[in-house]
Amino acid sequence: MSCHRIRTVIRRHAYVLWRAPHRWFDIAFWPLMDVILFGSLGTFIAQQSNESETAVPYLLAGIMLFHVLFQSQIAVATGFMEETWSRNLLNVLTTPVTEVEYVAGTAIFGLAKVLLALTTLSLTAFGFFRFDLGAVGWSLIPIALILTIVGWGVGIANIGIVLRFGQGAEILIWGSNFILMAFSGVFNPVEALPGVLQPIARVLPSTHAFSALRDVLAGQPLDGGSIAAGLAGALVFLVGGTAFSVAMLRTFRHRGYVTRFS
């Protein structure tokens, strides 16, 4: 593995971010809209009852941490898609850069996008609603780590789906975020989901991360069991997503699908 080539992947995507104003929507505009939406919703709920005054921190902390998963996922998946959108995939495949180096570069670049998005979220959440995510403390780190790894795993799996089924499948890159948001209990405990859907939620590592987040927000200590289960599940997602993508890449090369993208 070459660090030089990984750094070059990062440089390639930094150029794209710099030159593509619509990409700033992901790290500036959508986070701002999410803070306004969920902050206002929480404020309204809190106005209905004194017992609901925790609604703002629950909703804002949930959406802020969900952006960690979201940004990690789309940085990896759209990093690859950038090569298909610009019909550059064959050019990349005929250089020495390996699949692992390419994905590592997009994942590392994704961390920068996470930090930029969290900056937007933190500033606007504090500015509009006086909510400070930093008050959660060091517990944020293992929770964010789980969500980052889940995002990488899902992003890598999405690359595999596009390799196998073509560019039409890229809708899943965006759709998978909504699926994870609905099933991970971002704003609510798993018990609030319809009973038939709860088993799905319980196997998602992101569910454990958001459950641990709510515990901390409620003033309880960080639940080590939730973190351990979340981390183990996240690693399963990462390994499973990678294995799936490797198999899809093998099919892609075997069936000559590269001509679809060039």
Add this chain to the structure above:
Amino acid sequence: MLEARSLRKRFKDVEAVRDIDITVAPGERVGLLGPNGAGKTTTLLMLLGAITPDHGEITIGGHALPRHRSRAMEVVGFAAGYLPLPDRLKVSEALGVFAGWYGVRDHRSAVRQALERFEITHLADRLCSELSSGQRTLVGIVKATLHDPALLVLDEPTASLDPDVALRVRSGLLTFCATSGAALLVTSHDMREVEMLTERVIFVARGEVVANDTPAAVAALYGHVDLEQVFLSLAAEHGRDER
């Protein structure tokens, strides 16, 4: 430099490549020719590791594919006339990225030298998306020479170029091969270009090699005076088979 043995590839009902052997010696310039659908591009993509052959072995610079694809690609420069470059990047940035992927440490210097070689330094600050098709093709060829590869693989390199620009590209390629000692494997439908660029041609039809010799010897084999006539007769025969 390049050795491919018994390559075969089938896509569903179509046998794209039946049994092809290709060798390119260090410094040798070889043309891979044939009518549309003959299996040239599939063969090239297998040689580059982008498509996995059903059967056969490929070695580039002593590195076997697919296991050592990355090491093999370090010594290969590839360009195709039909391939765009990454949009949103300036030419110098896009070339710098490819130089980095090829392992070039001082990418700025490599890009400057490669642009000078083909006399297009004035394009350095242009966005790739703003280039004309001819300029894009030129930059693609510059991309392929950034890392002084031991083997240049070019697919229809001058297909979209004006005759004067195409001539400049051919001269640039010949100079590059002569000074660097790089081998060349090129596909083209322009037989005059092939006669100018290559020392040996491999004619492919229906997924098989039907001739493999110097341009003059191949023309003589088919009883023609030049490669253009050989190509036309093979294309006509291939078209008859397709019907």
